Amino acid sequence: MAYRATHEAMPLFGVYALLFAEQGLDAAQITSLLAVWSVTAFVLEVPSGAWADLLDRRRLLIASAVVYTSAFVTWLLAPSYWGFLAGFVLWSLSDAMKSGTFEAFLYDELAAAGRTHRYGLVRARAETAGVVVMGLAIAAAAPLHQAGGFALVGWVSVAMTLVHLLVAVSLPRAAPVEPPPEEEVVPPPEPVSAAAWLHTLRAGVHEAASAPAVRRVLLAYAAVVALVGLDEYFNLVLAEGGTSVPVIAWVMAGIVLAEAVGTWFADRVALLDRGAHAALVLGAGLLLAWGAWASGTGVWSFGALGVGYAAASSVYVAGDIRLQSAMSGDARATVTSVAGVVAEGGFLVALGLVGLGSLWWDLPEVVAAVALTLALPATLSAWRAPPARPSATAS
Structure with a gap:
């Protein structure tokens, strides 16, 4: 969920806020970045979830990872207020694309394998892994900054988003659906459109x-x-x-x-x-x-x-x-x-x-x-x- 992703990254925002200050941003500008980050994720949350019920969820997760990478690349290529603002909008878009999509993808893939009983266990372990990795990232920020400043922290962040992308690409493709009996008439799927999204x-x-x-x-x-x-x-x-x-x-x-x-x-x-x-x-x-x-x-x-x-x-x-x-x-x-x-x-x-x-x-x-x-x-x-x-x- 976009809320969870943004909330868990709040400690990292504190780390990045110090880096933004090094690039000349004042407290008001940094606060406005946080506001834009939160509001954008909030606005995009439900609309993106509806697309995830229409589109291939695996591809949507891959696209989310690509957008996530582009957010940090934008920070490095344009280390200014407007560059950071654009990066946060991209980050929010990525979170919104992933929000609901991951949970639904996981549940449906387990259902296709007849293993929905594993959802709770997998979900809990995934959350724990995320918390631990976030803690490690915060701990690594200080030595990375000392060694190479804003640039090194930024490029290591990009490298981690590429790992995220590789994991998304490695997700299994949608399980094949059993064909219906010959006598059963199945209507063709509704085409992906604005009307289908609204429905x-x-x-x-x-x-x-x-x-x-x-x-x-x-x-x-x-x-x-x-x-x-x-x-x-x-x-x-x-x-x-x-x-x-x-x-x-x-x-x-x-x-x-x-x-x-x-x-x-x-x-x-x-x-x-x-x-x-x-x-x-x-x-x-x-x-x-x-x-x-x-x-x-x-x-x-x-x-x-x-x-x-x-x-x-x-x-x-x-x-x-x-x-x-x-x-x-x-x-x-x-x-x-x-x-x-x-x-x-x-x-x-x-x-x-x-x-x-x-x-x-x-x-x-x-x-x-x-x-x-x-x-x-x-x-x-x-x-x-x-x-x-x-x-x-x-x-």
């Missing part, structure tokens, strides 16, 4: 809004995203609590490792019944609130933030597994993209509440209060969200 878009949005199981999963999904989104303030909360910068770096590394552990078990979390699901979400909210409130007390607050964030992240990834299990229509990529838009909405709610509260109170207290406030609807919606079918997550 698919409507079908996906309709399923997301009207199918009770899908709608409940989407609401739970948005509610837990609001909790996950609080990680954007962890650095500031720790700093205001008196934690030194070197210690903050180690704490954030630990939180990333905790997130990797949490996502590893997401396939099992997707199977939790409503009571256990709600209890895990409530526990995550309480731990995040306590970790923020007690941010100056040392290791216990660090642990609370890490465990709370790991639990919330695990529930978040499990939400996609529950969603794929709940869907029954043909617009799988479109519905998944709708989930991305819903997720972005939950994230914006969290940002808005923290921003408003910080006008009057200190940030640790605000984040703690927002975590407690958001934990209530997240817990209630988790209680109502149906678990994934065991056949969708069994290892």
